[in-house]
Amino acid sequence: MKTDIPMPESLLEAVPHAALVLDTAQDQVIAANRLAMQLLAQDSASGFAFAPHIADNFAGFLVCLDELAHRGRVWRRDIPLQDQNRHPLHCELRGTQIGQSPHLVMLTLIDLNEMLRHDQIAEAGEVQRLGLLEWQRAQAFFSELERQNQLILNAAGEGIYGVNADGKTTFVNRAAREMLGWSAEDLLGRDIHSMIHHHHLSGEAYPAHDCPIYQSFRYEQVNRIEDEVFWRKDGKPIRVEYVSTPIYDQNVLAGAVVIFRDITERKENERKLRDAMTEVQALREQVEQENAYLQEAIASERAHHEIIGSSPAIQDVLSRIERVAGTEATVLISGEAGTGKALVASAIHKDSARRRRSLIHFKCSAVTSDAIEAELFGHIRGAFPGALRDRPGMLELAHNGTLFLDDVDELPLSLQGRLLHALQEGSVTRLGDTRAREISIRVIAASRKPLETLVRRGQFREELFMFLNVFPITCQALRERREDIPPLAAHFLTLACKRLNTKMPTISRHAMEKLISYHWPGNVRELQNVIDRSSIISTGGKLQVDLAPPPLQDTHDPTSVMTDAEMTSVMRANIVNALRKAKGKVAGSQGAADMLMVQPTTLYSRIKKLRIQPEDWL
Numbered sequence: 347m348k349t350d351i352p353m354p355e356s357l358l359e360a361v362p363h364a365a366l367v368l369d370t371a372q373d374q375v376i377a378a379n380r381l382a383m384q385l386l387a388q389d390s391a392s393g394f395a396f397a398p399h400i401a402d403n404f405a406g407f408l409v410c411l412d413e414l415a416h417r418g419r420v421w422r423r424d425i426p427l428q429d430q431n432r433h434p435l436h437c438e439l440r441g442t443q444i445g446q447s448p449h450l451v452m453l454t455l456i457d458l459n460e461m462l463r464h465d466q467i468a469e470a471g472e473v474q475r476l477g478l479l480e481w482q483r484a485q486a487f488f489s490e491l492e493r494q495n496q497l498i499l500n501a502a503g504e505g506i507y508g509v510n511a512d513g514k515t516t517f518v519n520r521a522a523r524e525m526l527g528w529s530a531e532d533l534l535g536r537d538i539h540s541m542i543h544h545h546h547l548s549g550e551a552y553p554a555h556d557c558p559i560y561q562s563f564r565y566e567q568v569n570r571i572e573d574e575v576f577w578r579k580d581g582k583p584i585r586v587e588y589v590s591t592p593i594y595d596q597n598v599l600a601g602a603v604v605i606f607r608d609i610t611e612r613k614e615n616e617r618k619l620r621d622a623m624t625e626v627q628a629l630r631e632q633v634e635q636e637n638a639y640l641q642e643a644i645a646s647e648r649a650h651h652e653i654i655g656s657s658p659a660i661q662d663v664l665s666r667i668e669r670v671a672g673t674e675a676t677v678l679i680s681g682e683a684g685t686g687k688a689l690v691a692s693a694i695h696k697d698s699a700r701r702r703r704s705l706i707h708f709k710c711s712a713v714t715s716d717a718i719e720a721e722l723f724g725h726i727r728g729a730f731p732g733a734l735r736d737r738p739g740m741l742e743l744a745h746n747g748t749l750f751l752d753d754v755d756e757l758p759l760s761l762q763g764r765l766l767h768a769l770q771e772g773s774v775t776r777l778g779d780t781r782a783r784e785i786s787i788r789v790i791a792a793s794r795k796p797l798e799t800l801v802r803r804g805q806f807r808e809e810l811f812m813f814l815n816v817f818p819i820t821c822q823a824l825r826e827r828r829e830d831i832p833p834l835a836a837h838f839l840t841l842a843c844k845r846l847n848t849k850m851p852t853i854s855r856h857a858m859e860k861l862i863s864y865h866w867p868g869n870v871r872e873l874q875n876v877i878d879r880s881s882i883i884s885t886g887g888k889l890q891v892d893l894a895p896p897p898l899q900d901t902h903d904p905t906s907v908m909t910d911a912e913m914t915s916v917m918r919a920n921i922v923n924a925l926r927k928a929k930g931k932v933a934g935s936q937g938a939a940d941m942l943m944v945q946p947t948t949l950y951s952r953i954k955k956l957r958i959q960p961e962d963w964l
């Protein structure tokens with residue numbers, strides 16, 4: 347049937363999609379463009395039925411035609427189509443009423459698969475276009491970054507450079523150029539790793555994929571490196587520490603900025619310091635060894651001063667030392683001056699677990715009562731006028747060792763409480779300080795006066811006495827253990843001759859008797875002095891005993907109190923002098939009794955009591 351086509355075929359061809367004109371009453375395609383023929387796999391451009399191309403939902407197609415008749419236009423995607431060979435087509439069906447006839451419609455079949463392909467291509471194109479833009483933007487970003495921060499970048503003391511995501515240098519600041527010796531032209535646009543970071547200091551190659559700077563933008567992490575090298579243009583390495591930070595331009599990774607510092611000098615100083623420390627350590631070890639050696643020497647010197655004597659009193663002292671040394675018990679040694687209290691204290695320390703640390707000998711009588719507190723507790727700078735620097739006290743010095751509180755009876759009453767508190771608490775606070783320092787101290791105290799008596803008189807705090815008197819040891823006066831005099835005399839004579847480098851004289855029986863019968867108010871110390879003096883004056887291979895006490899010093903304190911033994915000694919020396927002047931005559935005119943203005947009988951009994959022999963005044 348010849349139908350009047352309201353649309354020239356050329357127009358149909360111009361439609362960019364598959365298009366055909368359909369007589370819906372006859373189900374006849376009146377005309378189809380080439381794209382429609384291809385899509386539907388039809389050989390001819392007209393005269394074929396359209397219904398076979400509707401794969402399913404024919405009812406839907408009829409509804410669609412109905413809508414078209416009413417509205418003049420329609421589009422649907424829910425009508426599955428197929429080609430001549432029954433291959434399914436995925437199309438959008440668009441219908442347009444043509445002319446006045448209600449049966450003539452133009453159908454446009456838009457291949458949705460092809461549309462999808464177009465979309466993908468379009469998207470890929472967009473991606474590519476955007477990528478190019480991103481790259482351009484990164485470049486612009488770096489330039490902008492550099493331009494905007496030019497002043498800061500060039501003023502910075504640290505070297506700063508930027509790399510883009512390809513590892514190419516985008517800017518280098520002045521400090522970086524100066525440190526590296528490379529110019530901006532040398533570096534810009536070049537692979538910076540291969541120029542300044544190619545090798546480790548050891549000479550080993552540094553592959554770019556290991557480079558923390560590249561990793562910082564590959565893994566988008568900030569990398570801080572403390573010690574690596576950058577290579578200067580002149581081939582010299584500089585040791586650097588650097589931070590490499592990924593940077594973003596509107597959330598897109600643009601590259602990294604590296605801030606580095608030349609630490610060559612610091613490393614050199616560190617090396618020098620390390621060398622110095624090693625040297626100090628070596629010196630310290632040497633000093634320690636020397637100290638150990640000296641300690642050894644002192645110990646062996648002390649060994650010469652070992653406790654001599656075999657009297658029951660000395661045996662008792664020795665056994666008590668042995669029992670108490672290994673404990674931490676506080677020891678109170680009492681005895682007259684020169685009886686060996688310090689020697690006993692030293693022996694206890696030497697045999698104790700604390701022997702490797704110091705025995706601090708603090709003689710309370712040797713320090714004025716004003717100074718004693720600072721001496722014991724130490725002070726901080728400015729604690730009192732004259733306290734120019736911080737100073738530890740004896741308590742601190744004795745930490746982990748032993749504190750020998752000699753002449754503890756001389757400790758001012760006002761200080762006794764504070765000392766006791768520090769010892770009991772095991773902590774000391776320096777004068778003027780608020781910080782308490784822990785101390786671990788073993789205390790050995792010595793007293794010439796019986797502390798019980800002082801406690802009774804209220805001159806010594808009972809609590810301190812109780813604290814000290816855990817393990818008492820008494821050093822007996824020499825006159826009460828005369829059997830110790832010969833071995834002591836021989837011992838001191840050996841020491842004196844060794845010291846004087848002289849031949850040892852013999853001690854005659856007569857000389858020894860003289861020594862034994864003497865009263866020894868100064869005890870062993872006096873015996874030692876007598877032997878020292880005698881060994882100097884002795885001639886002819888025999889010891890000439892000189893018992894004369896050294897003259898009293900002018901500086902002797904007139905207010906000091908003499909012990910009974912000292913009084914006896916002075917009296918004895920006085921009688922010896924009188925006998926010497928009277929050439930041994932006791933009674934009668936010019937006799938010693940006359941000189942002393944006492945009865946001869948009184949003098950005879952004193953001579954006997956004091957065991958004064960003719961040898962003493964001859």
Ligand SMILES: Nc1ncnc2c1ncn2[C@@H]1O[C@H](COP(=O)(O)OP(=O)(O)OP(=O)(O)O)[C@@H](O)[C@H]1O
Nearest residue numbers: 651652653654682683684685686687688689870871
């Ligand atoms: N048994 C002894 N064996 C060897 N030397 C002794 C003995 N006793 C005392 N000495 C020596 O006598 C001297 C005086 O002794 P030490 O200083 O120990 O007495 P002290 O009782 O502490 O005296 P002071 O109360 O005056 O301080 C020291 O040189 C000491 O070595």
